[in-house]
Amino acid sequence: MGKFNVLNHELVPEHYVLDSKEEEKVLRELGITKDLLPKINKSDPAIIALEQSHGDINPGSVIKIVRKSPTAGISVYYRVVVSGETVR
Amino acid sequence: MKYLIFRDSKRNMESLMKKAPCGYAVDFSPGKENSPDAILVTTDSKNAIYRIEYSSIKKYSDDENIVKKVSKGLKSTIMIDGVKGIDPIPLASFTFKKGASLIKDKFIVGSMETMDGITKESAMENVSDVTVEIMNDALKAGADIPFSLASELATLKKKVSKKEFSEIFQRSIAEFKQREIDPYEAVGIIAAQSIGEPGTQMTMRTFHFAGVREMNVTLGLPRLIEIVDARRVPSTPSMTIYLRHEYEQSREVVEKVMREIENTTLIDVCELETDISEMTVTVKPIPNRLRERLVSGEDIFNVVSDPKTLKGAIVMEREKGNEVTVKPQQESFKNLYKLQEQLKSLTIKGIPGIKRAIARNEKGAWVIYTQGSNFRDIIEKVEEIDATRTYTNDIMEIYNVLGVEAVRNAIYLESERTLSEQGLEVDQRHLMLVADMMTFSGNVRAVGRQGISGKKSSVLARAAFEITTKHLLKAGISGEVDALNGVAENIIVGQPITLGTGSVNLVYKGFGSK
Numbered sequence: 007m008g009k010f011n012v013l014n015h016e017l018v019p020e021h022y023v024l025d026s027k028e029e030e031k032v033l034r035e036l037g038i039t040k041d042l043l044p045k046i047n048k049s050d051p052a053i054i055a056l057e058q059s060h061g062d063i064n065p066g067s068v069i070k071i072v073r074k075s076p077t078a079g080i081s082v083y084y085r086v087v088v089s090g091e092t093v094r
Numbered sequence: 095m096k097y098l099i100f101r102d103s104k105r106n107m108e109s110l111m112k113k114a115p116c117g118y119a120v121d122f123s124p125g126k127e128n129s130p131d132a133i134l135v136t137t138d139s140k141n142a143i144y145r146i147e148y149s150s151i152k153k154y155s156d157d158e159n160i161v162k163k164v165s166k167g168l169k170s171t172i173m174i175d176g177v178k179g180i181d182p183i184p185l186a187s188f189t190f191k192k193g194a195s196l197i198k199d200k201f202i203v204g205s206m207e208t209m210d211g212i213t214k215e216s217a218m219e220n221v222s223d224v225t226v227e228i229m230n231d232a233l234k235a236g237a238d239i240p241f242s243l244a245s246e247l248a249t250l251k252k253k254v255s256k257k258e259f260s261e262i263f264q265r266s267i268a269e270f271k272q273r274e275i276d277p278y279e280a281v282g283i284i285a286a287q288s289i290g291e292p293g294t295q296m297t298m299r300t301f302h303f304a305g306v307r308e309m310n311v312t313l314g315l316p317r318l319i320e321i322v323d324a325r326r327v328p329s330t331p332s333m334t335i336y337l338r339h340e341y342e343q344s345r346e347v348v349e350k351v352m353r354e355i356e357n358t359t360l361i362d363v364c365e366l367e368t369d370i371s372e373m374t375v376t377v378k379p380i381p382n383r384l385r386e387r388l389v390s391g392e393d394i395f396n397v398v399s400d401p402k403t404l405k406g407a408i409v410m411e412r413e414k415g416n417e418v419t420v421k422p423q424q425e426s427f428k429n430l431y432k433l434q435e436q437l438k439s440l441t442i443k444g445i446p447g448i449k450r451a452i453a454r455n456e457k458g459a460w461v462i463y464t465q466g467s468n469f470r471d472i473i474e475k476v477e478e479i480d481a482t483r484t485y486t487n488d489i490m491e492i493y494n495v496l497g498v499e500a501v502r503n504a505i506y507l508e509s510e511r512t513l514s515e516q517g518l519e520v521d522q523r524h525l526m527l528v529a530d531m532m533t534f535s536g537n538v539r540a541v542g543r544q545g546i547s548g549k550k551s552s553v554l555a556r557a558a559f560e561i562t563t564k565h566l567l568k569a570g571i572s573g574e575v576d577a578l579n580g581v582a583e584n585i586i587v588g589q590p591i592t593l594g595t596g597s598v599n600l601v602y603k604g605f606g607s608k
Contacts, residue, residue, distance in 0.1 A: 015482050019499050046499075050497040050498055075526075079244075
């Protein structure tokens with residue numbers, strides 16, 4: 007048994023890393039710059055788990071989060087990776 | 095993943111960085127393990143901070159293009175493509191072969207456990223093409239409708255005629271547009287009032303038994319305050335542990351897991367007898383309790399005789415019936431008393447923090463509720479549990495183990511549960527907004543002076559909230575600039591606020607001018 011992958015937990019929604027093309031498209035649709043997006047720390051457990059399959063994720067990457075929402079069914083959210091520390 | 099880790103000086107690595115690609119002669123030979131997945135270098139024996147990209151490892155031979163590590167005793171050459179500085183990886187996170195240690199320039203082979211792949215199915219997979227089509231049509235009509243509405247329309251589409259459907263579609267879009275929140279609507283204030291009003295009807299201090307015998311859970315207003323304050327530790331931490339589907343119905347497995355996680359101390363299963371004339375403490379296991387908690391006499395002896403757990407004590411020989419006699423190293427009544435207290439609280443087994451575990455049968459499946467919480471240890475150490483469903487009410491613990499997105503869900507779920515348990519109905523979207531705001535920065539921030547309100551960018555807005563003088567003084571000293579973008583600061587200076595109609599500017603062009 008490997009280490010538990012936090013992305014499998016019920017509470018954790020799906021995380022995807024966007025490539026630069028998709029990033030641009032999303033920002034254009036929302037009409038904002040990257041620094042206005044909600045943030046996620048580089049040391050966040052979900053990012054660390056994502057790095058296992060995706061390789062290094064640098065600060066500045068945009069993460070697409072697909073949440074299950076009780077009102078909207080599925081809702082899509084975006085967070086930008088910052089170099090903050092998730093305190094342990 | 096297999097790693098080869100060795101110790102080297104910073105200077106050597108820096109010169110390698112410049113010279114690469116080249117050969118690097120080192121004073122060890124990896125032997126059988128000659129194809130590690132990666133080579134890491136540590137400079138302080140604590141963290142690996144360089145990663146070497148290599149093409150092969152050869153036997154050492156004197157050659158021109160080789161950077162030497164030391165002058166004598168060179169054994170092999172690593173053909174280096176490049177050296178990269180990496181984020182420090184603590185050596186403690188590797189598992190090494192028994193007996194391997196990193197003393198002075200020695201190399202070791204370690205491995206790191208990799209994580210499981212993702213097994214959860216994607217929510218997007220269940221979305222039918224029809225649903226997506228309807229969403230796109232709606233978007234063209236100027237309404238960004240949610241998936242839930244689109245999928246409802248999709249099921250309707252099968253049942254009704256084309257004409258009827260287009261009528262339904264038109265009307266739903268119109269209804270949706272009418273109910274949309276307008277730009278610059280003060281959603282935060284509405285959320286605050288919508289949560290605040292039912293909050294006044296909550297009972298101030300209710301500790302009641304949430305259907306589980308002998309289990310105390312904070313509920314009502316104190317719990318709600320605890321959630322929005324993002325307290326490090328809740329007043330009554332508690333976990334809900336689910337078992338893997340294959341064990342779910344077995345009583346034996348549930349009992350085994352419960353005993354495994356319940357923190358058992360020596361005093362729970364033994365009697366302590368202090369002999370003042372002999373200056374000894376005798377640990378006498380009680381057979382019934384040993385059986386109950388699945389502890390063997392051997393376990394007790396091992397724990398007591400471990401030199402790390404009991405300092406300044408001599409463990410005497412084992413007597414009949416698993417009794418163990420312990421003596422303080424320096425004979426004095428003070429030391430004897432100390433030893434006795436130490437023995438009482440000695441942990442034999444279990445997971446730290448879990449004080450009690452209670453199992454309940456819910457619709458044929460066993461669920462364990464615990465008093466005390468230790469999320470990380472439970473999901474990593476106990477094999478029989480279903481880690482994907484296991485839950486704790488300790489919000490900060492969820493943040494540390496599962497991350498911001500999980501904590502957003504946890505904040506929402508916990509506050510929703512607290513309110514609905516009191517029979518209060520608050521629209522889910524208000525609670526979602528609170529959860530989103532608390533996790534906006536990537537960290538969990540409390541609502542209030544220490545968190546969201548205290549971190550606003552505008553000085554005047556902060557000063558209007560709490561501790562006015564401190565903020566104004568600090569802003570004066572550091573020369574802060576207030577751009578007057580928010581609501582509070584514009585009220586202070588007497589300008590129209592940026593909400594509703596105040597957010598748009600109307601300019602009269604006149605007839606003649608351009």
